[in-house]
Amino acid sequence: MALENVKINASSGTIEYLNTKYIYVSQSRDLKIDRSVSYAGIIIDGKNLDFTKMVVKRIRGNQNSEIYLKPIIILNGNAHRDVFIKNLIDGVIFSFDQIPLINEHVSEINNLSKEITIINSISFEAMIVSKLLYFMFTRNLKMLEPVPYALSNTNYSFPFLACNFSDFEEFQVLEMLEIATQEGLFKHKFLDRIYLCSNCKSSHLSFREACPKCGSSHTDTFDIVHHFPCAYVGPITDFTNDIDDQLNCPKCSKKLKHIGVDYDKPSVLHQCKNCDNRFQDFHVKAKCMSCTFDNPVETLVDKEINEYTLTKKGESYALQGYVSTPKDIEDIIGTVKFDTFKTVCRYEVERLRQTEGSSNIVAINIVNAGQFYAKVGSNAQQMLLKDLVGEIRSSIRSSDMITFYSSSVILVTMFEIPTKISQRIMDDVLKLLEKLIQNNFKDLVIEIKSNVHQLNYNLSSELQINQLIGM
Amino acid sequence: MTGLDEFFDYVNSLGAERFTRIFWFFVFFELFRYMVIDLVVLTIAKILKVLNRKKTQEALNRFYLEQPLVSIIIPGKNEGKHIFKLVKSLREQNYKNVEIIVVDDGSDDDTPTIGRDMERNGFIDKFVRNEFRGGKASAANLALRLTNGKFIVHLDADCSYNYDAIQQIILPFYMDSKIGGVGGNVMVRNYKKSLAATLQAIEYYDTISIGRVVVSQLGIYRIISGAFGAFRADAMSQIQGWDIGPGLDGDISVKIRKMGYKVKFASDAVCLTNAPDTFRKLAKQRLRWDKSLIRFRVRKHRDVFYPSQHFNFSSFFSFLENITYNIVLNVKWYIYFIDMVFNFPHELSFILTMNFFLYTCTNYFKFLVFSLYRTEKNTSISYFLAYIPLMVIYFGYYLRIVRSIAYIQEFFFKKSYDDPWNPPKTSKYAKELGL
Numbered sequence: 001m002a003l004e005n006v007k008i009n010a011s012s013g014t015i016e017y018l019n020t021k022y023i024y025v026s027q028s029r030d031l032k033i034d035r036s037v038s039y040a041g042i043i044i045d046g047k048n049l050d051f052t053k054m055v056v057k058r059i060r061g062n063q064n065s066e067i068y069l070k071p072i073i074i075l076n077g078n079a080h081r082d083v084f085i086k087n088l089i090d091g092v093i094f095s096f097d098q099i100p101l102i103n104e105h106v107s108e109i110n111n112l113s114k115e116i117t118i119i120n121s122i123s124f125e126a127m128i129v130s131k132l133l134y135f136m137f138t139r140n141l142k143m144l145e146p147v148p149y150a151l152s153n154t155n156y157s158f159p160f161l162a163c164n165f166s167d168f169e170e171f172q173v174l175e176m177l178e179i180a181t182q183e184g185l186f187k188h189k190f191l192d193r194i195y196l197c198s199n200c201k202s203s204h205l206s207f208r209e210a211c212p213k214c215g216s217s218h219t220d221t222f223d224i225v226h227h228f229p230c231a232y233v234g235p236i237t238d239f240t241n242d243i244d245d246q247l248n249c250p251k252c253s254k255k256l257k258h259i260g261v262d263y264d265k266p267s268v269l270h271q272c273k274n275c276d277n278r279f280q281d282f283h284v285k286a287k288c289m290s291c292t293f294d295n296p297v298e299t300l301v302d303k304e305i306n307e308y309t310l311t312k313k314g315e316s317y318a319l320q321g322y323v324s325t326p327k328d329i330e331d332i333i334g335t336v337k338f339d340t341f342k343t344v345c346r347y348e349v350e351r352l353r354q355t356e357g358s359s360n361i362v363a364i365n366i367v368n369a370g371q372f373y374a375k376v377g378s379n380a381q382q383m384l385l386k387d388l389v390g391e392i393r394s395s396i397r398s399s400d401m402i403t404f405y406s407s408s409v410i411l412v413t414m415f416e417i418p419t420k421i422s423q424r425i426m427d428d429v430l431k432l433l434e435k436l437i438q439n440n441f442k443d444l445v446i447e448i449k450s451n452v453h454q455l456n457y458n459l460s461s462e463l464q465i466n467q468l469i470g471m
Numbered sequence: 472m473t474g475l476d477e478f479f480d481y482v483n484s485l486g487a488e489r490f491t492r493i494f495w496f497f498v499f500f501e502l503f504r505y506m507v508i509d510l511v512v513l514t515i516a517k518i519l520k521v522l523n524r525k526k527t528q529e530a531l532n533r534f535y536l537e538q539p540l541v542s543i544i545i546p547g548k549n550e551g552k553h554i555f556k557l558v559k560s561l562r563e564q565n566y567k568n569v570e571i572i573v574v575d576d577g578s579d580d581d582t583p584t585i586g587r588d589m590e591r592n593g594f595i596d597k598f599v600r601n602e603f604r605g606g607k608a609s610a611a612n613l614a615l616r617l618t619n620g621k622f623i624v625h626l627d628a629d630c631s632y633n634y635d636a637i638q639q640i641i642l643p644f645y646m647d648s649k650i651g652g653v654g655g656n657v658m659v660r661n662y663k664k665s666l667a668a669t670l671q672a673i674e675y676y677d678t679i680s681i682g683r684v685v686v687s688q689l690g691i692y693r694i695i696s697g698a699f700g701a702f703r704a705d706a707m708s709q710i711q712g713w714d715i716g717p718g719l720d721g722d723i724s725v726k727i728r729k730m731g732y733k734v735k736f737a738s739d740a741v742c743l744t745n746a747p748d749t750f751r752k753l754a755k756q757r758l759r760w761d762k763s764l765i766r767f768r769v770r771k772h773r774d775v776f777y778p779s780q781h782f783n784f785s786s787f788f789s790f791l792e793n794i795t796y797n798i799v800l801n802v803k804w805y806i807y808f809i810d811m812v813f814n815f816p817h818e819l820s821f822i823l824t825m826n827f828f829l830y831t832c833t834n835y836f837k838f839l840v841f842s843l844y845r846t847e848k849n850t851s852i853s854y855f856l857a858y859i860p861l862m863v864i865y866f867g868y869y870l871r872i873v874r875s876i877a878y879i880q881e882f883f884f885k886k887s888y889d890d891p892w893n894p895p896k897t898s899k900y901a902k903e904l905g906l
Contacts, residue, residue: 212590224601224613226601226605226609226613228605228896228897228899228900229715229897229900229901229903229904229906230711230714230715230906231605231606231608231609231612231712231713231714231715231897232612232711232712233605233609233612233613233615233616233712234612234616250711251711251712252904261896262900264603264605264896266577266601266602266603266605266609266613267599267600267601267602267613269599269617278597278616278617279597279599280597280598280599280600281587281590281598
């Protein structure tokens with residue numbers, strides 16, 4: 001590969017190779033993040049670890065997908081050996097003439113980035129999960145592994161997620177992963193357990209034995225001696241004297257002769273030098289090195305550290321985006337949790353087995369939700385979902401329930417009503433919804449479908465819900 | 472002529488002189504000491520209590536103004552199962568400035584787990600475990616070392632306490648600064664469980680509780696109960712805690728007296744305990760108690776009778792009364808019995824019947840009249856009325872025989888040192904040193 005194909009423009013801080021342009025960042029003043037949108041990748045001078053880490057974090061922590069998905073290459077230095085940085089970059093070169101070696105990889109990432117439908121998520125949590133899914137998709141990653149990292153506030157780091165939080169908020173990374181796992185986007189495998197400060201959620205803890213009264217670890221420990229003949233009990237210092245090394249009982253003045261015969265040491269006591277408290281069992285305390293809060297170990301927050309594998313559902317969301325967490329749509333008034341919905345359906349199937357009546361469940365699917373969510377902001381999304389629920393609620397009986405399976409699929413119960421009538425009601429609902437959307441989002445075409453399913457008491461409710469969702 | 476008619480004829484034929492000759496034991500000892508004297512002293516105590524109402528209120532005010540820390544110590548082995556119930560009754564106390572210290576004397580059950588859990592959750596202030604059993608005295612002494620209070624209250628783990636028990640047992644210290652120890656009023660909780668427990672409940676009501684009011688008033692109260700006793704911390708420091716038992720509660724009361732302190736009984740400080748529920752268990756308990764009388768009163772503390780720097784008349788009379796009415800009278804009863812067998816062999820059946828009648832009447836009289844003097848009771852006294860006649864057999868024969876056996880065992884064989892209540896490693900030395 002010839003260096004002559006690599007054009008370095010020192011004044012603009014850009015490098016070009018076969019029409020592929022890179023931005024080169026070697027000092028703080030070069031760091032104009034927004035500029036990177038129009039380049040294929042970012043090359044960072046890796047001589048200074050702190051500088052490199054700062055730049056990489058700013059890029060990966062950005063909210064704009066055209067920035068945080070941008071390929072990052074490290075030039076020179078040892079910065080790429082830092083495990084945190086290593087997990088965030090896409091290649092290492094040792095001179096500009098090695099650009100041809102990574103160019104193809106950069107193109108591949110950029111091509112995959114173009115395949116993604118970038119949507120606006122309803123909540124911050126959903127946005128972070130979406131970012132992760134996009135990043136993994138563009139890097140062909142199927143697995144997310146924690147990195148043991150002493151500089152992380154949780155001791156284990158998920159570098160890409162950690163970029164989105166300040167050091168003191170890094171524990172929230174674990175909450176994001178919990179949400180994604182509950183949603184079925186990841187499978188997890190237990191690796192380790194960490195304990196976090198109950199005050200600031202840092203894992204930088206110093207464990208030590210402390211006085212149960214004042215919490216000080218400045219203590220003395222001494223043996224308790226029991227003199228059999230007179231039942232005197234006291235620390236060994238009570239029995240010593242300044243004249244010789246014999247032990248004499250302070251109560252009966254007799255000489256202690258033989259342990260186990262005329263005296264023994266039945267226990268050990270500790271004395272706090274700070275408050276003079278005498279005790280036998282230390283309290284174990286964990287002092288937080290981040291906020292100095294002294295935690296009783298019972299109050300520490302324990303968290304599992306897992307490795308995560310992307311599921312099929314996760315892979316599909318990586319392409320179409322993750323709009324909302326279950327919590328986001330549970331908050332919409334007039335709906336019940338999906339679990340509650342499933343339980344009610346289970347009981348209804350049981351009831352139908354006795355009565356042989358007719359009950360239905362309905363799925364309302366926003367077919368092109370991805371396109372819609374990609375074009376409107378999170379407020380508009382939430383407003384739409386609220387309006388949809390409001391319209392559906394006004395058309396059905398108050399005893400029927402509405403739940404969100406996802407941000408694009410709404411499920412409704414229509415129990416004890418003939419299927420034909422259910423279908424008719426749903427047709428009316430769809431017309432109302434279409435009208436609603438036309439009035440509120442004039443430039444958008446939203447396709448909504450509904451499917452009415454009559455509950456069969458010979459099949460499990462779970463299976464029937466899954467069949468309905470499959471539509 | 473029926474047997475009853477013959478008995479009444481016999482009673483009618485007795486003149487005052489002959490009655491006194493035949494029933495001298497009853498007339499001179501039982502009637503005089505345990506009824507006449509008790510009644511007189513109880514009346515005086517009652518009057519003084521009324522007269523001292525203002526003084527008592529002032530003492531109570533001083534007590535609450537000072538709010539002294541009271542250290543409650545609970546030494547014991549395998550007592551974990553009782554601790555929660557005990558601590559619950561202690562948390563209900565109207566006096567709150569207390570610290571609770573539990574010492575586990577080498578338990579081999581789940582007491583350590585329970586104790587540590589209770590300490591961790593703040594139910595008790597300290598839980599300390601001795602890995603090797605050292606006996607009650609050493610466990611109590613270890614607890615004593617950990618106390619910070621002005622007063623030390625020693626409790627048994629299987630007891631529970633009235634809501635104002637701590638206040639009532641500390642109050643006497645504020646009425647008289649010379650008081651070094653106060654005994655609480657122990658009553659039987661499980662009085663319905665068995666006949667043995669019911670008879671003990673009556674005994675605790677009369678002989679123990681009322682008896683202690685009397686001896687306390689006379690200034691010769693001698694046993695601060697191990698189940699509920701309070702001590703001045705400085706006095707405990709002077710006497711360096713408990714010595715080896717069994718009978719260490721009586722022993723420590725004597726040690727406090729010897730230091731010049733007074734010892735009092737607080738009848739309003741009520742503690743409920745579970746009495747032995749079979750006569751076999753009761754016999755074991757009483758053998759231990761009665762042996763300690765010989766061991767401590769007759770042997771270890773016999774110097775109470777001699778002139779010395781620690782001599783005081785209250786200790787002297789306390790011992791004298793104790794030895795006279797327990798040991799001497801016990802022997803005298805046998806003399807009385809022999810006297811009757813040899814001198815009145817043909818009247819024995821009438822004498823036994825008459826004695827039974829006399830004692831039963833006295834017991835009923837005492838039980839009912841003494842009720843006027845009892846400030847605290849844990850149940851209606853009517854429950855016990857049907858059992859009063861049995862007290863003659865319980866006191867007169869059962870306890871007397873047990874006591875006699877105990878005295879012989881201890882006097883001639885020093886059997887208390889073999890009692891498993893104390894670990895052999897300590898008893899061996901106590902025996903050698905005559906402690």
